[in-house]
Amino acid sequence: MAARYRIGQDPDYVPLGRRLLLMNWTLVLLLAILSCIGFAMLYSAANGSLQPWAERQMMRFAAGMVLMILIALTDVRVWLRMSYAAYVISLILLVGVEIKGDIGMGAQRWINLGFFQLQPSELMKISLVLALARYFHGLTIEETGRIPLLIPPLLMVLAPAALVLRQPDLGTALLLVAGGGVIFWLSGVRMWKFAIILGGALAAIPIGWQFLRDYQKNRVLTFLNPENDPLGAGYHITQSKIALGSGGLFGKGFMLGSQSHLNFLPEKQTDFIFTMLGEEFGLVGGIALLLLYTLVIVYGYVIALRCANQFGRLVAIGVTTTFFLYVFINIAMVMGLIPVVGVPLPLVSYGGTVMMTILVSFGLLMSISIHRDVRISRQGNDDGRH
C-alpha cells in the first residue's frame, strides 16, 4: 500500500524507521499496563487461575498489539481512502446480523465466522468515526453550515444506530450516536442545529415506540428502569455498590473480595470487573485505574491537537471520545449512577471483540500521530496540496 507513495513523489512520506521513532511508545505502554491490570483481575475472578479467562485474554491482547502496531505504521491516507469502504462493509454486516445472526445474551449481535464471533456493531464504532471524519474532512467550514450537506452524514449515523437498536442494543446505539455527534460538533456544526436534532429525536420516540415488538418494549423498559427487574439488573447494581463500598480506602486485598469470590457479584469478569477491582484494591486502586484512563484520553487529545490534517484530528477525537464513553458508561453504571447497559471496561473486561476494537482504534490514533504533519487535500489526495 505504501508503495504508491514513492520517495520524491510524496513530500509527506515518512520512512519506516522514522515511523517507528514517532510511535507513541508511552501510549503503547499505558495500554499494556491497563491490559495487565485486566489480566490480574481476570486471574482473581477465576479464583487464582489463568483459566478460563486470563490466558485467552492475554493471547487476544498479543494478537491485538501486533495488529495495532501494523495499523499505526500504515500511512494515515490509506485509512482515509478506505474509510467509506469500511463503513459500507460494516453496514452490510449489520444488516446481515439482522437477517441471520446468532442469538446471544438476549440480543442478536454476533455473526459466527467459525473461528471468530464477529460483532459488527463494534466494527461500526470505528467505521462510523472514519467515514464521518472523511466526509467532514471534505467540507469547508462554510459548507459545514449548509443544511443539505448535513443530511448525508446524519443518515450515516442513523442507519447503523437504527440497526443496532433493533438487535436491541441501546447501549451501542447510543455510543454510535454520541461518537457521531462529537464529529459533527468538532466539524463546526452550529449549536442550534444540535438542539433541533435532539428535539426531533425526542419527538420521534413515541412514533418509533409503536414499531417495536412487545418483548423489545420490555427490554427497553427494563433498561430504563432496572427496579422492574429486582432480581436481574436491580440486584446486580445493589451488589455492585456493596462490593465497591465495602472495599473502602485500600480494599480487601488481591483475590480477597468476598462479594466477587462468593458470587454475590454477577458478571465479574466482564461488565462488573471494575467493581471487583474496587473491592479488592479500594479507592486507591480505583482512582489509579481512572488516572491511567485519563492519561490515555489526554494522549488522544494531544495527538488530535497536534495533527495538521482535519481527517486525523476528527478521527483522533472520535476514537478518544468513544474510548472515554466506554470508560465513563461502564464505571458510572457499576456505581449506580446510570442504568445498567452492557458496556465493558476497555482493555480490562474479558471479551475479544472489544479488545480488538479498542486496539484497532488506538492503532489508527497512533497512525495519525505518526503522520501528524501530512497534509491532505479535501479530495483526500496528496496531489491536491495548495
Add this chain to the structure above:
Amino acid sequence: MFTRRAIMLGAGQGVLLTGLAARMYYLQVMESDRYSTLADENRISHRLLPPPRGIITDRFGAPLAVNRQNYHILIVREQTPDVRKTLTVLSQIIEIEPETIDRVENDVQRRRSFVPVTVRDNLTWDEVARVGVNAPDLPGIIIDAGRSRDYPEGPHLAHTLGYVAAVAEKELTGDPLLELPGFRIGKSGIEKTYDMSLRGRAGTSQVEVNALGRVIRELDREEGQSGETVVLTLDIELQRFANQRLSEYESAAAVVMDVYNGDVLAMSSHPTYDPNSFTNGISHKLWESLINNEYSPLSNKAINGTYSPGSTFKTCVALAALEAGVVTPEQRFFCPGHLDLGNARFHCWKRGGHGWVNMHDSMKHSCDVYYYEVSQKLGIDKIAAMAKRLGLGDPTGVDLPSERSGLIPTREWKETQLGKRWQGGETLICSIGQGYVLTTPLQLATMVARLASGKAVTPHLTRDHVVPEDISARSDSEFPDLGISRQHLNYIRDGMNGVTNEVRGTAYRSRIKIKGLEMAGKTGTSQVRRISMHERQTGVIGNDELPWKYRDHALFIAFAPVENPRYACAVVVEHGGSGSGVAAPIARDLLTRAQELKSSRPGVSAVNIQSASQILRTTTKKQES
C-alpha cells in the same frame, strides 16, 4: 474552531471523570461502613446449633426422659452421579419404601444441589452399620446423627412427663431456635411446664456462605448450653406399681404425696399412652384411636378429672362443723335412714338407718343423716370455706399445665352462675360430697395431706433447688399453718382411723395389717346417675347391673402411718363401684408400697438429689462425647 471545541469537549470529559472519582470517594470512604456491614450480612450467615434438651429423672436420678441418638440418612444431589440409582442400591441394603424414592427424587430437584435431603429417619444401629460398610457404592449418601426424645418408662409416665412434638405455627415466638427443622418443644406435662429450662441455650455457628447459600467455611463457633436436668419428686418404683394396680380397671386415677413437703411420689392416670409415639409425629390412625377412646387416655385424670368426692368430703364437713363450734365430737344425731326437709326426703345409704351416731361413728359408718343434720347447722358457705382451706375447688398449683379447679359451690356462686337461689336441700346433698361439689384426685390428696399435717401443703413434682429459675423459692416443709385446732384435726384423723382399723369400719377389710404401717382413710362412692324413685322403691337395681358409664365412682382417701402420718393418698376408680370394695384396696396397696420403699431405701435429702443429678449429668455427657 476545532481547537476550541476540542478543548471544551475535553474539559467536559474531565468533569465527568472527576464526577466518577467523587462518586467513588462517596461510596468507598463516606459510605464504606454501611456497605461493609451489608457485605458481611451477605457473606456471614449465623446458624443455630440446637442444644440437647435437658433430661428428666425421678427423685433417685432414674432417667425418665432422655435424648437418644437418632440416625438418619441424607442424600446430596451434587455428590451422586445418579440419584435414582444410588437410592435403588440403598434400598437393597436397608428397607426403603418405593414412594420414598419418588419423594426424594422430587425433593432433590427442588432444592439446591448441595442441600441434603432426608431419605429415612430412625435407623437402627444395624442399618447404620450396613450403610457404612457399603459406603463406596453409595456416593452422596450421608449418615447423620440427631437427637430424639426418648421416654424409657413409656406409658408409665405419659401424663406426668407429657411429650414433645414439632413446633406449631402459632407457637412461634420469634425465637429462631423454634424455627429450626426438627426442633421439638414440650407440649404437655412436665415437658411443657419446664420447657424453657429444658430447652437450654442455642449455640451459634458463624459460617461464610456464597450467593447460593452454600457454606464455604466456618468462621466462628459458640457452643450452646444443654437444657437443665429436671429432677422430679416421683419415685418411679411407686409410680410403676400404681400404674400396674390401676390398670386392673377401665379408668382410674391415683396420687400419693408426701404429707410434709408436698412431694408428689406417684401420680397415675389410667388408661395411658406411649409418649414416644409423639416425638417423631404421631400417626393419624393412632391419634384417632386415642381421642376416640371412651376412657380418654390422653387426659391426666389426676389433675383433669373432676369427680363428686362423695363421702370422702365428710371429713371436710366434720372439720368445718368442729371449727364452727356447731357440734361437739360426742354430740349424737339419730339416723332413721332418712331425713325430711320440707317436702323432700333425703336418704342415708343404709336404708335401715344407723341409729344414734356421734362424729367418730359417722365417719366410721359413713352415715349420711349425721351430715344432713350437721350441714343444716353449718350452712353451705361455711362448708365451702373449709373445703377451700383444705385445698378443694381451686387448682393446687402443681407444676403441670392445664390443671382443673373442680367446684366448691356457695350461695353467691349459684346466684351469679346459675341465677337461682340456694336451696336448703342442696346443702344436704353437698354435705355428702354429691351435687355441685367436684374435686380432682390431686385436690383430694392435698386435702388429706392438710388434714394430716395441719399445714397448707401444696403438691409439686419438682424441688426448688433443682430448677431454681422456674419455681419461686419453696422450702421443704415451711408451709404455713392452716390455723385449725390440733384437737379438731385429731378428731377427724381418729374418725378416719375408725374407718379402716375398727371392726365394722367401712374399709376395715382393706386395712393395712403390718404393724406401724397402718393407714387411716375415708371411703366414698359417688353417684353418677340419680337413682329414680321407682328404682329406689323396687330397690333391685344393683350397681353392677348398670351399664359401665352409669355405675358409681369409687373413691378412697387415706394417710399412713396413723401415727405421724407421712403419706397421703387419693384413689378414684371411674364407675368402679363402691369406695370400700374397689378404691380402698388400691390405696392400701399404694400406701403399703410407699412405706416399704421408704424403709428399703435411704431417705431422700436435698444433697442426695443434687448429687444424683450431677452424676447423671456427667454420665450423659460421657455418652454424648
